[in-house]
Amino acid sequence: MKKFIFKTLLFLLPIPTIIICGLVMPTTPRASKSLLMASINKNSLLRNTQSPRVIFVGGSNTCFGLNSQTVYSKLGLNPINTGIHALIGIKYMIDNTVENIKKGDIVVLIPEYGHYYRNLDEGSEELMRIIFDVDFSNIKYLDIQQLFNIVSFLPKYALSKYKITEYINIQESDVYSVNSFNKYGDTYTHWGKKPERFIPFPTISGDFNYEVIKYFEKYNEEITKKGAVLLVSFPCYQASSFKNSINQIKKIEDELNHSKLNIIGTAKRYMMPDSMMFNTPYHLTKSGVEFRTALLIEDLKSRAK
Amino acid sequence: MLFNSLQFAIFLPIVFVLYWFVTNKNLSFQNLLLLISSYFFYACWDWRFMFLLMFSTLLDYFTALQMQYATNQNERKFWFWLSIVVNLGFLGIFKYFNFFSESFANTMSYLGWQINPLMIKVVLPVGISFYTFHGLSYVIDIYKQRIQAEKNFVDYAVFVSFFPLLVAGPIERATHLLPQIKKERKFEYLRAVDGLRQILWGLFKKVVIADKCAIFANQAFNNSGDMNGSTLFLGAIFFTFQIYGDFSGYSDIALGTARLFGIDLLRNFAYPYFSRDIAEFWRRWHISLSSWFKDYLYFPLGGSKGGNWMRIRNTFIIFIVSGFWHGANWTFITWGALNALFILPSVVLQTNRNNIDIVAKGRSLPTITELTQMLLTFTLTIFAWIFFRAENISHALNYISDIFSSSLFSTPKFDDMRQVLVILILIVLFMLIEWTGREDLYAIEKFALKYKRSIRYIFYYIIISAIFISILLSTGKEQQFIYFQF
Known part of the structure; x- marks a missing residue:
């Protein structure tokens, strides 16, 4: 028996060795160009932008769906768009911003609809990559469940370090790159491009996750103590995809309206025509960005009144 | 889990x-x-x-x-x-x-x-x-x-x-x-080692063969209206290997795992794609289910004792029920009925037990007749799997009619043709290993034991590397086994 265990471990030893080496190897040149790297700049914006500020927190619907320059011009607030990718998980997005919230900040939280179902609020592969590729010290923000979620992606991540294509012949994406963001954190390099064909999202699956609302309420308490204001809004969402999940979205809206949170706008208001979508049901073209930004500004103004 | x-x-x-x-x-x-x-x-x-x-x-x-x-x-x-x-x-x-x-x-x-x-x-x-x-x-x-x-x-x-x-x-x-x-x-040391070896082979079948084939089988079946005949034909072949790699891979991992605990489970697969007729196929595919239906349904219904009419009736009943067992959809029922049709001639002519032993036992190569029989059986199997995989009957019928269009002889159009080629080569290698080990419980049971330890270890590490490379090229999350839904 001991012989079996010893020989099995010896035989399998190269596997953990390769994985551990992969994990400790530096970030590859390809990963250094990824859009996740933008979180360094975005965190810097959070630390250094002067008050009065409006901070947008969400997934890619936030970075692909806002023109912060217009927000600045119309509201006179300094905008910070922290959105990068939904699969980082709304929980991490919140935890990553909380320590840099200052007195007088207006925080507009715009989770994507999937964040309210199952455990997508906790993040996925992108969360693992943001920790291992961008800033390992941010692992302090993760709870046990998030750690457990990202562990399953580690072998793939570690092995990716041995891929030759991570080091040579790297062609930087002009849409999904660290350089695709403007000075406020909006993705802007796709604004002049033609929309791409894509399939609408199917019905959102899984059970409603009530913990998400509770977490937002806790976040609200924390930033209220700091003298800031939290507003929760709805993501821009392609009409065809919206119709596929209309009951799930209604459930979200009902739960938010019954919570202690300050809600601005309605889900239907941010349902966008298919013609305004760029390459996913959450990403807008330039005209879509302007339309959505105008709606959000209206909602923020009416809230201020 | x-x-x-x-x-x-x-x-x-x-x-x-x-x-x-x-x-x-x-x-x-x-x-x-x-x-x-x-x-x-x-x-x-x-x-x-x-x-x-x-x-x-x-x-x-x-x-x-x-x-x-x-x-x-x-x-x-x-x-x-x-x-x-x-x-x-x-x-x-x-x-x-x-x-x-x-x-x-x-x-x-x-x-x-x-x-x-x-x-x-x-x-x-x-x-x-x-x-x-x-x-x-x-x-x-x-x-x-x-x-x-x-x-x-x-x-x-x-x-x-x-x-x-x-x-x-x-x-x-x-x-x-x-x-x-x-x-x-x-x-028992040797039994445990054997269990680990079977788990390794099962993982290879699942991660390297089934999950890779799934990518292109899904492309073909999910967009069948936009695909040409040759792409659909290849898509059906990919699904044929996907379901085999997936389910027999699962069974190998299950058997290997049980052996680690000193328990032998019933064998579930015995190289079904080397069958010379459909009756043999069903003695080699999902054996534990086939024998369950035989013992608890076919025999109680009278089996083959009551003449041709009863044999035909009972054959249809067990195949249709078996299809229905897989899922509540007419596609599964049709798949079962098709298999009943395929097996019918051998049931009527009472030739269904002609091929009991594994093909070409004790020989390296099959005879021309055996090869022809295997290819014919394999083709029938592919045809039936189209119903198993399709969303509904009309999807299956359209899929088949699109295969037999003039575009059958045009170039296949998958998203990544280079990967298609790699997978086809992998399938050939996989089937060669399966062929070599077809007289054993699973393909690599004794395959590597013939060689000295260093060569054996190289062979195992190649399999492990193939598994890890496949994981690396995948989406990161492990893929569900098809039979879990049943």
Whole structure:
């Protein structure tokens, strides 16, 4: 028996060795160009932008769906768009911003609809990559469940370090790159491009996750103590995809309206025509960005009144 | 918890160490550990359904004892039918209710009455078809007085829920598994090594063959309206290898895992794609289900004793029921009926037991006749799998008619043709290894043992590397096994 265990471990030893080496190897040149790297700049914006500020927190619907320059011009607030990718998980997005919230900040939280179902609020592969590729010290923000979620992606991540294509012949994406963001954190390099064909999202699956609302309420308490204001809004969402999940979205809206949170706008208001979508049901073209930004500004103004 | 997940890679060694180091002195503790581990394994999917599994186990345990101690035949009959009705009732509600309701509404609408089908929103509990069949075989065997009822509840519960077989079989028999559970088990080095080797081969089949084939099978089937004939044909071939790699890979991991605990499970696959006729195919594909239907349905219906008419009727019944067992969809029923049609000539001519031994036994190559027979059987199998994979009957029919269009001889159009080529080469290599090892329990059982250790290790590391490279090229999350949905 001991012989079996010893020989099995010896035989399998190269596997953990390769994985551990992969994990400790530096970030590859390809990963250094990824859009996740933008979180360094975005965190810097959070630390250094002067008050009065409006901070947008969400997934890619936030970075692909806002023109912060217009927000600045119309509201006179300094905008910070922290959105990068939904699969980082709304929980991490919140935890990553909380320590840099200052007195007088207006925080507009715009989770994507999937964040309210199952455990997508906790993040996925992108969360693992943001920790291992961008800033390992941010692992302090993760709870046990998030750690457990990202562990399953580690072998793939570690092995990716041995891929030759991570080091040579790297062609930087002009849409999904660290350089695709403007000075406020909006993705802007796709604004002049033609929309791409894509399939609408199917019905959102899984059970409603009530913990998400509770977490937002806790976040609200924390930033209220700091003298800031939290507003929760709805993501821009392609009409065809919206119709596929209309009951799930209604459930979200009902739960938010019954919570202690300050809600601005309605889900239907941010349902966008298919013609305004760029390459996913959450990403807008330039005209879509302007339309959505105008709606959000209206909602923020009416809230201020 | 999937066999190809990191969670299982952590779970298995923990249970293994506890089993052989902590509870090894006492068989009852070992079985209790297996039971707790199995329930934990099942609860990782959805803990709520654990109670359904417990209830089903308790029901069969209790009714079996009642049958054994019944003082008259009516009492025995009562307990027997209670178990059958409740077991099939659960299966019917969770798996078939919506299908029957919808089919009834459709039939009514054909007759001019419009009714809204009553639909229930329930998730299908993982493995329900498998553990229900475990329980049914046990209860039927007790009723037929083939075996004695098990008095020890833990032992019986392990028989039903032993984690390697819990969610996708093999469908065990009490006569085979229960005696092993009740017997003291000693650790055997060679058996454990063999178990690990079979797990490795199962992982290769699943991760390298099935998951890679799935990418292009899905492309073809999900966009069949936009694909040309050659792409659809290749898509059907990819699905044929996907389902084989997926299910036989699962079975290999299950058998290998059980062997680590000193338990031998029933063999489920025996190189079905080397079959020379459909009857042989069904003796080599999902063996535990085929033999279940043979013993508990075909023989009770009269088997082949009553002449041609009865043979034909019974053949159709078991194939259609077998198709229906896979899922509540007309595609599965058609798939079953097609297989019945394919097997019919050999049933009528009584040539269905012509090919019992593995093809080309003791030889390296098949004869031209054997090769032709294998290719013909394989082609029929591909044809039937199209129905199995399609969304509905019209999807399957359109898919087939699009294959046999003029574009059958044009260049296939998948997203990544270079990867298609790599997978086709992998399939050829895989089938060569399977061919070489076809006289053994699984393909690499003795394949590498012929060579010295260094070469053997290189061979194993190549397999491991292929698994890891496949994981690297995948989406990162492990892929579900197809048969979990049944």
